[in-house]
Amino acid sequence: MSLVLDDVLISSNPATGAEVDRIKITPAGRVAELVARARAAQQDWGQRPWKQRREVLSRWWQILGRDAGDWTALIRDEIGKPGVEALAGDVVPTLDALRWTIKHGERTLRDVRVGAEWQRWLLMPGARLRWCPVGVVGMIGTWNYPLFLNAPPIAQALAAGNAVVWKPSELAVRSGQKIQQSLEEAGVPAGLVTAVFGGSEVGQALVESDLDKGFFTGGIENGRRVIAGLGARGVPTVAELSGFDAAIILPDAPRHSTVRALIWAAFVGCGQTCVAVKRVYVVGDARPWAEEFAARARALEVGDPARPTTDMGPMITASARARFDQQIKETIRAGARALAGGTSLGGPGWFYAPTVLLAETAQAETALEGAFGPVVLIRG
Template sequence: MALYEPIESTDSRRHLLLRSPVTLEPCGEMVCANEDDVAAAIATARQVQPAWAATPIRERARIAERALQLVLERQDQIIDTVVAETGKTRTDAMSMEIFSVADSLCYYAKHAEDFLKPRKRRVHGIIGIAKQLRILYKPLGVIGLITPWNGPFVLVMNQAVQAVLAGNAVIAKGSEVTPFSARLAQTILEDAGLPPGVLQVLLGDGDTGAAIVRGGVDKVSFTGSVATGRKVAEACASQLIPCTLELGGNDAMIVCADADLDRAADGAWLGSCMNTGHYCCGTERIYVVSEVYDEFLRLVLDKGRHLSQGQQHGWTEDVGAVFWDRQMAIIEAHVEDARSKGAVIHTGGRRNPDLPGLYYEPTVITGVDNSMDIMVHETFGPILCIERVADEDEALRLANDSEFGLNGNVWTRDKDKGYRLAAAIDTGSCSVNDMALSYGIPAAPFGGRKNSGIGQVNGKKGMRGYCHEMPIVIDRFGGKMANGYPNSVKSAEGMRKLMDFMWRKTPLGRWLS
C-alpha cells in the first residue's frame, strides 16, 4: 500500500492522500503546487529579496536567534509532526530535528556577520603598490531548495537558514512523503520575524520540484537520489546556474585489529540503524580485520538482541518504521538478493511480524561481497553488512571500490593511523572512532565524491556558496595610467627590463608575492 496516492480533485492541482508508515491508515491530504504556483512564489521572492538583502546581517542573525528559542519552545510539536509523518523514533527526531537545528541556528547566527563581511586582500607583486583588492559577498538572489523525506525539518531548516542569512530569498520543497514537517521551517522563521516571502516552503511532488528547478531561480541546492540529481544538474547546466547536489551514499566502516571492539560494535549499530538507516551518511558496509572479526561479530549480535521497535515503547524505542513504502521495497530486494547469493542472515532479515506498519527488523548479514546489490547500491535501511578482510589494506581497497563517496568511519586506538586511513578513503568526509558526524558539525564543509554529489554545503564555505564572491580592485593613487595607449617600443622594452629585474636579477618578485 503506497504512503501517498493521487485522489480526484476539481481543480488543476494534483491532490494526494497521505498514509502513516506506522499504521498505513490515512493521515492527511496534500495539494501539490503547480507551475503557476511556483511562478507566483518565485515572483514574490524576486520582489522581497532586494529589501531583505539590504537588511544588515546583524538583524538577519537576530531572527535566527529568535528561531532557535522557538524551536526549543515548540520541540514537542515538531517531534510529533515529524514522527507522525516518518515513523522515526522520538529520540531520533529529537537528536536530528531539534538538537541539530538548534545547534545550526546558534552557529550561523553567531558567525554569519564574520563569514559575509567585505574583506581586504593584499595584492601580490608590484601591482600591490598601486592597487587595493576588496572582496564583497553578494547574495545570488532566489535559491531553489529541494530536500528529501529522511530529515524533513532539519534539511530544510539548515540550508534555508544559510541561504537567507546570506541575503537570499528561498523557494523550498520538501518531500511529498513528509510535507508538513518541511512546512514547519517557514512557520518558525516567519514567527521569529522573517519577512513574508523570504522563505516559501511549497507542498508538492516531483513535478513541483521540476518547476522550481526550471522556474528561473539563481541556484539550486538539492538533496536526494543520484538519478534525480543528474536531472537537476542537467537542468541547471542548460540555464547556466550553479547547483549543489548531495546524493546517495554507501559508506564504509573499517574496524582495525587494535580497535576498541565494544565501542566499535556500538558504533556499527548506531551508524547503520539511526533514523531507521535512512541517513545519507549511514554505515552500509563494515570491513573487519580477520583477527578480531569473530569477537566483533559476537559483540554485535549480543548488543542487537534487545533493540526495541514500535511506538508503544515511546522514548525507549530504538529502531523506528521505514519512512516510505518504496524504500521498504528496496530494502527487501537487497536482502533477498544477498540471501540468494549465499549471505548469512544472523538476525532480522524480514518485516517485523508483530507490527502493522512498515517496520523492518534490525538485521545483521555476513558472508557478503561485491556480487551482491546490498554491498554496491544504497540500501538505506537498518542493515549491518559485515565482511571479514585480511588486513587494513584490503579493507581500504574494498572501501574505495564503490561508485559512491559520501562519508565513512575508521576504528582504531591509534589516532594517527586512523587519520591516515580516513584520509586514504575516497570519500567526502570521514570520522575516526565514531559514526559519521560531519553533517552535524556546522563548521565542517559537507559534500560527496563520485556519484555522491557535487559541491559542498555548511560552514563558511556553504554559506558563501549562496553568494557571488565579487572582487573589487581600487586604484590607490590616481594619475596617468602606466600602461595607457599608445603602445611603443620604448614601453615594451621598459616592461622587459622590469620583468628581468624582478624575476631574474633580484628576488624582488618572489619577495613581493
C-alpha cells in the same frame, strides 16, 4: 509517508497508518509566479544590514526552540523516529546550526582584504572581496531529517541576503508546512521564503524556473537530474546525495563498545540516512565480530516509535521497504549470509528486522550498494 488524493497530499504515520495531515498541492504552473514574487522580495531583503537579518533569524531560532517538543512529536509521527532520536538527531542539531549562523554570519560575510600577490596581479594598490547575495535559491528538501536538513540551509540563504523557494519532500509535508509557518511567525517578509508542495511535477517546475542557485538533498539519480537541469542554464547547484558509508575495525579495537557504537551508527533512523554505516571491514577474523553484531541486532526492540522502549521505528513507505527487501535478497544471492534479520516484520506499519550480513564474496558488497534501510554488512 504520503498519499496523493486529487489535489491533496495526505501525510500518514509509517508506524500505524494514521493520518497526520492533509496539504494542498501547489499547481506546477504557479511555481514560476512564486519565484518571481521571491525575487521581488529579495530586492529589499538583500539590501538590509546584517543586524536586521539577524533579528529575524534570532526570532526564528527562538520559535523553533520554543516548539522543540512539538517538533519531536511531529518527526516521530510523520517520519517514524523514536522521540529521543528525533530530538537529539534532528531538533537539537537544527537549533545549533541556526545559532552558529546567527553568531558567525556577520564575520563570515565580512569583506575580505585581497592579499599582496593578488594586488600585484590586478595592478592595484589594494582590493577587497565583497560577498553579495546570489538572488533566489531553489531548494528541494528531504524527508529523513525534515527539520535539520531543511531549516539550516534556509537560514544560511537568508543570512546571506537571498530569497528561497523550496519544495519539502512529499513524504514530510506537515513538517514542511510547520517550517513555513514558523518563518512567517518570525517575521520573514511576505514572499521571501515560499514552500511549494507536490511531487516530481512540482519539483521539475522549480528546477525549470528563474533560479540563481539550486540546493538539493536526496538520492543520486534525482540529484543528477536536478544538477543537469539547472546546469544546462549555468545555474550552480549544491547537492547533498546518498552515501554508502564504511567503518574499519582494527585488531586492538575493544569488541563490545565498538559493536555497540556501530549498531547505533547502522540502525539510527532505521538505516535511512546517508551517514548510516552500511559496511564494516574487520582486520582479521570477521566471524566473532559478525556474531556479536547479530546478537545485538536481534536484541533491538523494533516497533511503534511512540513507545518509550522502542529502539528502531519503521521504514518510510511500503514501496521503500519492498525495494530494500529485494536488495537484501539479491545481496544474499550474491554471496552474503544473513546472521540476523533479512525479513519484513508483520503488523501495521512498514517495519523491517535489523539485518546483519556476513559477506562471503566481493560481489555481495557490490549488490548492497545504495541500500537505504536497516542493514550492515561485515567483511573480513
